[in-house]
Amino acid sequence: MAILFALWLVIVLRAAMNTKGPEAFVTTVPQSQVEDFAREQLASLQRRSFSDDQELCAVIFEDSDGKLGTTRLVAGEQASCDIAYFDEPGMAPVASFHTHGAFSREYDSEVPSLLDMRSDIAARMDGYVSTPGGRFWRIDAQAGMAKLVCGEGCLPQDPSYVPCKADVIASSYSIEQLANREQEGSAFC
Template sequence: MKHLIPLLLLPVGALAQPADEQSLVMGVFASLQPVSIRENVEYCGYVGFDAAGVLIASPPTRGDEASCLSDDPQNIAVITASYHTHGAFTPDYFNEVPSGDDMEGDEEEGIDGWVATPGGRLWYIDTTDMVTFQVCGLGCLPSDADFVAGDMGIVADSYAYDDLVKRLEE
């Protein structure tokens, strides 16, 4: 809720459509994903509107192999979503889906989220309904050459939070 009130101060024509945000995020991931895979670390940041009402992304913050905590964006006046990568492929971690922690973190901040996986999937986290869904599947973003399709079994097109947590505990 904390991010909704400043939105009212933006000019009506400045508000972007969701497709604009998706295009922006896909562009960010197109350049960030190869670095994340090569270094095997997560990168994260925010998407939102600058003071002029232009949709932008914050510079990425480097995390570690299993997590990332974004720096506070200096260039964004109104945050609309987070973004982060999942690093390189590993058979030891179900990194082809957002985690429960990913969803909980976005919910705590009152924003939605975007996640890129080693297989090149793009996920959207909707924290209003606590669901996540694939915006596009394998290979729609740069992917890890070592990625093994099917390693974590069947990956559904969407998950409710409770179902995702159960799936990751299996």
């Protein structure tokens, strides 16, 4: 009985030491490193996203050793992906990321969607988005802005992608600007 109690005590103590307390988990990885990590993840997922015609998404976290990792990759729909993140001891979420699937004239997929921005802002966590045209976006949750990190072709492109000369892609968007773009519809190509 004493051995079982000792084993139980060790398990409880280890769990208590692993559990985050009320103090904030302090992340140490700089935003530039998170961005580079997100870019690598998205670059490696683009072709699968195009061939399967679906969004792929996950959360980037920093572990207690200061290393970046990702949650399990989630395969979404053609134009959506539901990231479910469960807070784990010793892991702090630092950003979300997702692809925008295959090229389609039905979607304004070369910019983050209004839902993309609202979701990241609500989660108080930056987001990264890759597009069929190979653009790489950062959603700055604190500033409430989507910022183009690199333009068309900086990530792998969907072979079906057709650039639209009439569609002007800005280097950044606020929620209001994306809402206006969504309401007006993207350029006819």
